[in-house]
Amino acid sequence: MCEDMLYTVNDFSNELNFSVVLVDIDEDPEIKQQFNELVPVLKLGNEEICHHFFDRQALYKALGAEPTPS
Secondary structure (H helix, E strand, C coil): CHHHHHHHHHHHHHHHCCCCCCCCHHHCHHHHHHHCCCCCEEEECCEEEEECCCCHHHHHHHHCCCCCCC
16 A cells, blocks of 8 residues: 555656655654554645545645646
8 A cells, every 4th residue: 555655646746846755654663653553644744634545635735736637
């Protein structure tokens, strides 16, 4: 699931001009405790955009962008 979300988010990062930072939750016990059962998680700063599956509408909303036609 992580690879699927990363692949999709990378497509949108090119379109919407943002960068993706990967965080390995296994390297930080606090982050692992917080998100272990939600992985993969997409966040913008402290705002959780979506987890488990990519949510296109939530990403556009978080970025204040207008969705492009599918």
